Amino acid sequence: MATFSEVLQEFKSNERFQSLIILEKDSELQKLLAVWEADLITRIGNSDCPDDCPDKWKWLWDQVSVDDERLLVRTGILSLKQKTQQAKELKLVYPDGAIHKKAAKLLKNKASKYLSDAVNEADDPAKEEG
Numbered sequence: 001m002a003t004f005s006e007v008l009q010e011f012k013s014n015e016r017f018q019s020l021i022i023l024e025k026d027s028e029l030q031k032l033l034a035v036w037e038a039d040l041i042t043r044i045g046n047s048d049c050p051d052d053c054p055d056k057w058k059w060l061w062d063q064v065s066v067d068d069e070r071l072l073v074r075t076g077i078l079s080l081k082q083k084t085q086q087a088k089e090l091k092l093v094y095p096d097g098a099i100h101k102k103a104a105k106l107l108k109n110k111a112s113k114y115l116s117d118a119v120n121e122a123d124d125p126a127k128e129e130g
Contacts, residue, residue: 001048004063007056008096015100019090023103028077032087034107035074038097040067061088064095 023029045063053059072080087093092100099107 001051003048004043004045004060007049007060008094011057011060011091012094012098012101015102016091017102019092019100020102020106022090023092023106028075028079028083029087029092030107030110031075031077032071032080032083033092033099033103035071036087036093036097036099040071041065041095041097042067057088057091060095 023033042065043063044065047063049056049059066084068080068084071084077083084093092103094100
């Protein structure tokens with residue numbers, strides 16, 4: 001038997017980078033990850049994972065509930081159920097409210113570039129004259 005935290009840590013220590021290729025091109029998936037936080041998750045199960053569990057990832061998600069209403073308000077994504085399922089299948093989001101470490105870095109870099117571009121555009125006198 002393994003605890004929720006132990007099973008979760010197994011997945012967090014074996015993150016796949018391939019999912020980042022999809023994330024890079026999908027703005028809705030990026031938006032979902034940008035607002036994914038622990039306050040959206042409620043732990044509803046408290047049993048340990050059986051040693052013979054055939055799908056530990058599914059078991060983890062069965063132990064929590066996601067507040068889809070709040071997630072919809074934060075993202076505005078109309079196909080939220082499908083997008084959330086995609087994020088889960090790609091293991092970009094975790095059932096404790098965390099996200100894939102390299103995905104977080106990718107989003108941070110995108111946000112920094114966006115802010116840098118916005119500042120540069122605001123500072124460009126040629127833009128104001130046009």
